[in-house]
Amino acid sequence: MKKILNIISSPRGEMSFSNKLGNALIGKISAEYPGAEVMVRDLTHGIFPHVHAGQLEAFFTPSDQQTDLQKASVRLSDELIQEVFDADILVLNVPTYNFSIPSSVKAWLDQVVRAGITFKFDENGPKGFVTGKKAYVAISSGAVFSEGPFKENDFVEPYLKTVFGFIGITDLNFFRVEGMGIPALSETALEKALQSIEQYQLI
Template identity: 40%
Template sequence: MSILLVTSSPRGAASHSTRIATEFAEKLIAADPSNTLVVRDLVANPLPHIDADYSTGIYTPAESRTPRQAEVVGVSDAVLDELFAADTVILATGFINFNISSTLKSWVDHVARSGKSFSYGENGPKGLVSGKKVYIVLASGGIYSEGAAVQMDHAIPYLRGVLGFLGMTDVDVIRIEGVGMGADAVTAALAKATAKVDAVVAATTGERVAA
């Protein structure tokens, strides 16, 4: 199994989403050393926000692109290659202003390309990124999975929507929520997320053994 881990929190070593997502990937590797891992750290190596060179370059034949167009389209091609090569995708983000990080949004913008990851036909749009298992690891200061604040969660609905549009409909969410509510809440949130990760790893290992 090829695993793609995409981290995007600006909090570095203090990031709960990066920590849990990284531990998740490492546990999958430990469970089966034949698994491979590619890490895309969007903070250490941020993707350029789409601009005029990108928006025109993706529709320009390769031989006719300017050097700048070739550069930015090449970045998009690289992240698309990583995505298509992966069997399992782990996306980690903090909950920033009720949505995903801007660095992760840039990743979405680079992988969402007409003719590459989706197409339009007689029956409308069709996602071309199929056969992937996706896990979203989301850390938030408050509780947004239930209660009055549910309507403020624009991160999970957005990611489910855009991933589904690209063909990735098998999506699970691992939340680390309430981390802004004190030390005990942090401990509880991390324990709950770790338990879910361990359950997924155990289930994945069991499926491999059964096969």
């Protein structure tokens, strides 16, 4: 049975276009893999924890030498990493905020991309340990980034490709609901995005 990990980062709940797109992706994947289990990690409840000094120190302390406080400070990171390792498929719902990902997604990545656990550096360079996964990214934006003058200002897709690739997740597929801030486009943007999912061949 496939396990899907859905990362939610828009605080707009059911109104969110990235969530609508992410849900359509989950629907499509679940139809392909009946009985697929969906685990949700919602980053929007309160302020998602940033890496802090004590935690960083704990990351680099062997677990059998960690104090109780250090053990507690790595617990969330351990849990988030386990969720990623447990999943076969990741579905990431991401709004575009100031040309990039929401800070909650960056904070989540800072907890998940951990030396010695999800990647390492050796004489051959970086090596990601999170292999054999597929990831689907549902991006929403006010402007259009897939083509036209803003294309070069898109720091969502290139960044996610880089950081996921770094930990070993290289099979990434991007879907966009875009132009939500442009009246001439916003009326049909969601329908167009949903159609792109419908027509997509899952492999």
